[in-house]
């Protein structure tokens with residue numbers, strides 16, 4: 001591997017995936033028991049630490065309400081109370097209701113699974129409260145579509161490695177990874193999860209480069 005990753009080099013992205021796998025092993029994302037749970041988690045994780053998402057999901061499980069039928073029957077205030085640990089609970093309750101309404105009107109999961117990815121992505125983005133990152137979380141992890149999720153960690157690590165500018169448009173970064181990884185949703189799933197892990201382990205806002213397994217290829221390295 002060269003001492004610096006070159007922009008638009010698909011082999012560099014493959015190297016990144018391989019190296020992170022060597023460092024951390026498979027991540028087995030998304031941690032959930034069903035596609036519906038993944039979809040709810042994608043909304044609950046907006047501006048929230050994952051540990052608090054787990055608490056909110058567990059409250060739904062304890063209430064035996066981790067189903068479309070149960071959630072749609074709840075009032076917004078009842079749902080907000082259950083998901084309170086995830087924060088912004090009134091806003092998120094509305095967004096979850098919006099998503100459930102979309103699911104009800106569009107058919108069951110197997111129906112949506114037949115839709116082309118571009119059609120499904122457009123439809124999800126029409127749901128009030130579902131933005132680019134949330135839609136792509138749902139597409140990749142709930143529907144197993146080859147769509148790369150661009151989050152804060154992706155921007156931070158990718159820009160520090162010199163792959164793109166940190167403030168590059170979402171769709172430019174998404175297209176960069178999708179071109180590099182082809183149609184392989186499994187690799188997109190794994191790389192996104194590994195980038196999150198790497199950000200938590202060493203590539204913090206103030207990075208701990210001394211223990212980083214990518215430092216030989218990083219233009220931002222502090223050592």
Ligand code: SF4
Nearest residue numbers: 203207209212215218
């Ligand atoms: S060397 Fe430092 S800045 Fe670069 S990826 Fe590793 S932790 Fe992040």
